[in-house]
Amino acid sequence: MTGPMHQSSDLLAVDGLSVDFRTFDGTLNVLDGINLSIGAGETVGIVGESGCGKSVLAKSILGLLPPRTAHYRAGAINWQGENLLKVKRGRLRQVRGAEIGMVFQDPMTFLDPLYTAGSYLLEAINHRDQIDGRTSVRHDRRKEAIDLLGRLQLADPERTFDSYPGQLSGGMRQRVLIAAAIAGNPKLLIADEPTTALDVTVQAQILHIFANLVKSAGMSVMLISHDLGVIASVCQRILVMYAGTIVESGSKRDVLSAPAHPYTKGLIEAVPRLGYPQKPIKGMSGQIPNLLDLPKGCRFAARCPHAAAQCHNEQPRLRPIGDGRQVACFFPEHADG
Numbered sequence: 001m002t003g004p005m006h007q008s009s010d011l012l013a014v015d016g017l018s019v020d021f022r023t024f025d026g027t028l029n030v031l032d033g034i035n036l037s038i039g040a041g042e043t044v045g046i047v048g049e050s051g052c053g054k055s056v057l058a059k060s061i062l063g064l065l066p067p068r069t070a071h072y073r074a075g076a077i078n079w080q081g082e083n084l085l086k087v088k089r090g091r092l093r094q095v096r097g098a099e100i101g102m103v104f105q106d107p108m109t110f111l112d113p114l115y116t117a118g119s120y121l122l123e124a125i126n127h128r129d130q131i132d133g134r135t136s137v138r139h140d141r142r143k144e145a146i147d148l149l150g151r152l153q154l155a156d157p158e159r160t161f162d163s164y165p166g167q168l169s170g171g172m173r174q175r176v177l178i179a180a181a182i183a184g185n186p187k188l189l190i191a192d193e194p195t196t197a198l199d200v201t202v203q204a205q206i207l208h209i210f211a212n213l214v215k216s217a218g219m220s221v222m223l224i225s226h227d228l229g230v231i232a233s234v235c236q237r238i239l240v241m242y243a244g245t246i247v248e249s250g251s252k253r254d255v256l257s258a259p260a261h262p263y264t265k266g267l268i269e270a271v272p273r274l275g276y277p278q279k280p281i282k283g284m285s286g287q288i289p290n291l292l293d294l295p296k297g298c299r300f301a302a303r304c305p306h307a308a309a310q311c312h313n314e315q316p317r318l319r320p321i322g323d324g325r326q327v328a329c330f331f332p333e334h335a336d337g
């Protein structure tokens with residue numbers, strides 16, 4: 001099934017995806033009717049506060065949600081026309097790494113201290129070669145891996161290749177993970193908070209290298225962050241998430257210069273300036289709603305400075321507002337006031 005807003009040229013088209021978690025306290029509705037598409041070579045950023053469902057979305061695409069508790073209630077995840085929710089496990093393993101690469105926030109949870117950095121790159125290159133049916137000799141793969149570490153501007157790539165994670169700084173480990181994700185030459189790279197654990201200077205440096213690498217490789221990117229500044233430094237298109245829903249999407253320029261949703265506007269006003277701490281989201285006290293007990297109407301209503309009676313009774317759906325933009329708000333014009 002392909003939604004009306006998706007095109008056949010899309011690499012990834014998520015259609016009406018709803019995911020629940022079954023917990024002892026009840027059912028958490030973590031994703032609700034998510035629609036998004038990513039075309040070849042496109043860089044798309046997903047931004048939203050902690051707990052709004054960004055990581056669950058990334059994991060659901062890659063089939064990494066815990067099978068016992070996660071329930072795909074509705075929707076499809078079309079990867080080049082193939083619904084990943086319906087494919088066999090073997091096919092999903094093939095897609096992961098070789099077709100869709102991934103970088104996650106905390107390198108230490110993914111890097112085993114007993115394996116060298118190089119072994120992760122070799123594993124990714126081997127996996128890709130197996131799928132492509134290529135028979136390059138081991139030496140070629142080592143050279144390819146070291147070249148890649150060099151492209152990530154690691155000062156001594158040979159030494160990094162032979163180092164264990166404990167011998168590398170946080171920034172170096174993150175570069176190794178990015179290199180391992182890129183080594184498989186995937187068409188799409190999903191990066192979930194790839195630089196959050198790093199200090200601001202290293203973060204900016206790595207994002208710059210990351211943006212240049214994916215651009216030169218022609219890779220599509222889905223970059224996830226709670227930090228709008230990070231998203232803006234890499235992505236052409238921005239999707240804003242709130243409590244399991246997408247509330248706004250559009251080109252970076254449009255979304256940043258004229259936010260249509262009050263939540264987006266608040267996020268923009270809270271972006272820290274260099275050397276200043278992040279400001280609280282203006283005009284928005286409170287937190288995202290309890291996913292066990294969601295309001296009947298707009299999920300943002302309790303924090304919205306423009307909420308009207310309709311907002312408490314009906315849930316606004318994402319709808320086009322011209323120029324490829326979409327917003328889920330009954331009164332988007334209020335956002336400019």
Ligand SMILES: Nc1ncnc2c1ncn2[C@@H]1O[C@H](COP(=O)(O)OP(=O)(O)OP(=O)(O)O)[C@@H](O)[C@H]1O
Pocket residue numbers: 021023028030048049050051052053054055056057066069226291
């Ligand atoms: N395995 C799980 N079982 C139950 N609930 C879960 C599970 N994983 C995530 N959740 C819940 O789903 C919601 C969304 O979590 P998610 O990790 O996607 O948020 P996020 O937007 O990535 O936040 P952050 O910015 O902190 O990484 C949260 O309420 C979280 O507690």
Ligand code: SF4
Pocket residue numbers: 261262263298299300301302304305306307308311316328329330331332334
């Ligand atoms: S629908 Fe209503 S409550 Fe929700 S964001 Fe728009 S104005 Fe605010």
Ligand SMILES: [Mg+2]
Pocket residue numbers: 054055056192193
């Ligand atoms: Mg997360």
